[in-house]
Amino acid sequence: MGRTGSQTVIDALHAEKVEVLFGFPGGVVIPLFDALYGEKEIRLVLTRHEQGAVHAADGYARSTGRPGVCLVTSGPGATNTVTGLATANFDSIPLVVITGQVSRKMIGNDAFQEADIVGISRSVTKHNYLVTERKDLGRIMREAFYIATSGRPGPVLVDIPKDVLLEFSEEPLPETVSIRGYNPVLKGHPMQIRKAALILSKAKKPLFYVGGGMNLSGAAEAFRKTVEKVNVPTIASLMGISVLPSEHPRFLGMLGMHGTYAANMAVQNCDLLFAIGTRFDDRATGEIAKFAPNATVVHIDIDPASISRNVAVEIPIVGDARLILEEMLPQMEAPAIEEWVGLTDEWKRTHPLTEIPDNDRLSPTAVIRAIADAFPEAIVTTEVGQNQMWTALYYSFREPRTFLTSGGLGTMGYGFPAAIGAQLGNPGRRVIDIAGDGSIQMNIQELATAVAEGLPVIVAILNNGYLGMVRQWQELFYNRRYSATCLQRDARCPPDCASPGAQCPPYSPDFVKLAEAYGAVGIRVATPAEVGPALARARQVTDRPVFLDFMIQREANVWPMVPAGAGNDEMMNA
Amino acid sequence: MHVISMLVENHQGVLARIAGLFSGRGYNLESITVGATIDPTVSRLTLVCGGDDPVVEQIKKQLNRLIDVIKVLDLTDSPSLRRELALIKVSAKGRQRGEIFQVAEVFKAQVMDMGSDTMTLEIAGTPDKIDDFISLVLPFGVVETARSGVVAIERGKKNGKQG
Numbered sequence: 001m002g003r004t005g006s007q008t009v010i011d012a013l014h015a016e017k018v019e020v021l022f023g024f025p026g027g028v029v030i031p032l033f034d035a036l037y038g039e040k041e042i043r044l045v046l047t048r049h050e051q052g053a054v055h056a057a058d059g060y061a062r063s064t065g066r067p068g069v070c071l072v073t074s075g076p077g078a079t080n081t082v083t084g085l086a087t088a089n090f091d092s093i094p095l096v097v098i099t100g101q102v103s104r105k106m107i108g109n110d111a112f113q114e115a116d117i118v119g120i121s122r123s124v125t126k127h128n129y130l131v132t133e134r135k136d137l138g139r140i141m142r143e144a145f146y147i148a149t150s151g152r153p154g155p156v157l158v159d160i161p162k163d164v165l166l167e168f169s170e171e172p173l174p175e176t177v178s179i180r181g182y183n184p185v186l187k188g189h190p191m192q193i194r195k196a197a198l199i200l201s202k203a204k205k206p207l208f209y210v211g212g213g214m215n216l217s218g219a220a221e222a223f224r225k226t227v228e229k230v231n232v233p234t235i236a237s238l239m240g241i242s243v244l245p246s247e248h249p250r251f252l253g254m255l256g257m258h259g260t261y262a263a264n265m266a267v268q269n270c271d272l273l274f275a276i277g278t279r280f281d282d283r284a285t286g287e288i289a290k291f292a293p294n295a296t297v298v299h300i301d302i303d304p305a306s307i308s309r310n311v312a313v314e315i316p317i318v319g320d321a322r323l324i325l326e327e328m329l330p331q332m333e334a335p336a337i338e339e340w341v342g343l344t345d346e347w348k349r350t351h352p353l354t355e356i357p358d359n360d361r362l363s364p365t366a367v368i369r370a371i372a373d374a375f376p377e378a379i380v381t382t383e384v385g386q387n388q389m390w391t392a393l394y395y396s397f398r399e400p401r402t403f404l405t406s407g408g409l410g411t412m413g414y415g416f417p418a419a420i421g422a423q424l425g426n427p428g429r430r431v432i433d434i435a436g437d438g439s440i441q442m443n444i445q446e447l448a449t450a451v452a453e454g455l456p457v458i459v460a461i462l463n464n465g466y467l468g469m470v471r472q473w474q475e476l477f478y479n480r481r482y483s484a485t486c487l488q489r490d491a492r493c494p495p496d497c498a499s500p501g502a503q504c505p506p507y508s509p510d511f512v513k514l515a516e517a518y519g520a521v522g523i524r525v526a527t528p529a530e531v532g533p534a535l536a537r538a539r540q541v542t543d544r545p546v547f548l549d550f551m552i553q554r555e556a557n558v559w560p561m562v563p564a565g566a567g568n569d570e571m572m573n574a
Numbered sequence: 575m576h577v578i579s580m581l582v583e584n585h586q587g588v589l590a591r592i593a594g595l596f597s598g599r600g601y602n603l604e605s606i607t608v609g610a611t612i613d614p615t616v617s618r619l620t621l622v623c624g625g626d627d628p629v630v631e632q633i634k635k636q637l638n639r640l641i642d643v644i645k646v647l648d649l650t651d652s653p654s655l656r657r658e659l660a661l662i663k664v665s666a667k668g669r670q671r672g673e674i675f676q677v678a679e680v681f682k683a684q685v686m687d688m689g690s691d692t693m694t695l696e697i698a699g700t701p702d703k704i705d706d707f708i709s710l711v712l713p714f715g716v717v718e719t720a721r722s723g724v725v726a727i728e729r730g731k732k733n734g735k736q737g
Contacts, residue, residue: 118587122590122594130586130587132586147641179641180644181640181643181645303639304635304638305632305635308631309632
């Protein structure tokens with residue numbers, strides 16, 4: 001008899017020590033959900049949308065370092081995972097997404113709920129499989145986890161036809177995985193490591209530039225030791241935030257379009273840019289021709305394709321950031337850079353972040369500072385836009401893997417389901433999604449999931465009634481033509497509105513009532529005096545989600561800003 | 575033009591993965607051919623692509639990232655044999671036939687089919703040779719052509735030395 005395909009899938013999940021499975025059932029995966037009925041080892045979390053399932057698995061993976069796992073049905077269930085897959089793929093997050101497929105004899109017949117998800121997801125996954133033979137299922141499941149978690153991590157999709165789930169097989173789950181076309185290089189080349197250590201030790205104006213790869217490889221501790229030893233100023237990409245504590249004396253902040261003055265000045269003036277686990281994204285580099293004009297570039301990355309793609313690299317090192325840093329540390333000597341360190345300190349001191357004052361509505365920057373003070377040890381997720389940039393700039397991070405954000409794809413609707421996943425992976429910690437009133441509505445159905453699972457996720461909505469980042473661009477570069485960015489607009493509004501006014505409704509929707517309708521706690525925060533008490537009340541709630549609806553200034557902007565096409569030192573309002 | 579020879583897993587969807595990489599990243603793909611090797615689990619894929627050196631370097635890296643790709647070899651600057659097969663149907667009436675035969679003989683093209691007013695020729699060789707041949711028969715009126723794309727293989731070692 002042997003095991004059914006469904007049982008083999010669950011055997012594989014057990015073998016990989018999967019604790020949480022995010023899923024949504026449907027016709028062809030009923031056999032798999034049936035096999036999970038009464039399952040003790042794996043917590044099966046029913047999200048309210050497949051996109052929520054994938055983002056939740058992603059948040060689980062980013063916060064724990066373990067792969068996130070999803071199970072959805074064929075057709076629309078599968079296509080709903082695409083945004084989540086693309087988000088994870090862009091940010092190199094290990095996921096295994098299992099999709100049901102129609103039975104093999106039906107494939108290609110335009111059967112009910114059939115979709116060619118392997119074809120659709122090819123460009124947004126690290127790898128994907130359609131299981132065509134029952135005997136291959138165990139091997140493919142093991143390979144999926146191996147590929148997702150090794151090398152440059154990423155999402156792997158496994159599409160399993162219904163009849164494969166039902167078929168019996170004696171084939172055991174393989175003990176080991178061997179893929180001849182896939183052998184990621186982990187150990188850096190010793191000569192290159194030697195060269196990089198030497199050039200750093202001799203540099204006059206060296207600068208570390210860290211990215212998300214540092215979080216992924218668990219290199220933060222090795223990096224902190226490195227900075228202690230060589231005292232080199234450090235900047236981070238959006239994904240590299242939290243690798244070094246925000247308050248570390250050598251940390252200059254994030255670079256790029258909304259980077260800090262100090263970080264952007266440092267990158268434009270350094271003579272050695274020592275980049276680790278970052279891919280020189282265009283939002284970070286600004287106009288590439290003007291980027292780091294005086295710098296020799298060292299680049300450590302596990303993905304050879306990320307090296308010398310956007311920026312010419314003098315010393316490339318392919319491998320795992322943690323292993324390479326650990327090997328390099330004893331070979332490094334502290335360079336004589338007092339003057340340079342003094343200069344970067346000066347930039348920090350003379351150009352701190354803009355603190356927006358409260359007026360009749362709340363200051364978004366003050367709200368984020370207050371959240372950071374009330375929840376210093378939290379895991380923070382964000383949505384995308386102003387909420388994301390303000391959090392990256394103003395929240396004070398202490399530990400790696402505590403800032404979860406959709407960096408590459410920029411997915412609105414990511415933060416809330418990601419927070420649910422992070423909360424499930426870190427039961428003892430507070431998890432906060434810093435959201436906008438626009439993006440929170442993109443996966444708001446997951447309130448039901450958080451309530452059902454009893455998760456005390458805090459959602460801090462920075463409510464300005466606008467799709468704020470696009471509105472900011474319209475204000476600055478499109479002559480205040482607020483096209484389709486006002487979320488309080490209704491049919492009676494003039495078609496050419498250029499600013500909010502007294503006639504605008506106070507909010508839309510009523511997030512407090514909405515939270516309460518789902519069985520969560522909802523608190524509206526309209527004045528500075530209410531901020532502290534609201535956060536204190538949120539801290540008391542430990543069995544259900546809390547929506548904090550912060551009524552922030554409607555036209556507050558994110559500063560500084562490097563306009564498109566400019567170099568990083570050409571900042572507005574620095 | 576760069577000639578890249580690859581060994582890939584003989585799975586369904588591998589060709590789509592590679593073609594998708596080129597379309598998705600906006601690389602210029604001139605031709606692509608795929609066929610079995612003596613190992614039934616491995617296919618040989620030859621592709622010809624355009625782009626300056628950094629782009630081609632990036633193409634090779636991206637190809638190497640694919641799990642189903644076992645080996646990527648750039649034959650552009652290494653001693654290699656490159657061959658393409660073309661079938662060319664030329665309009666051939668009356669006296670033209672003799673002239674077409676002459677061109678075919680010089681290029682070692684074979685007549686594979688002869689109709690009442692067309693001839694179909696088979697020619698194998700480098701893409702340049704095929705281009706030249708087509709330009710010579712063009713004045714007779716080319717009805718249609720079918721080209722295989724380039725297949726390539728590294729030359730064997732000479733005298734035991736790397737060559």
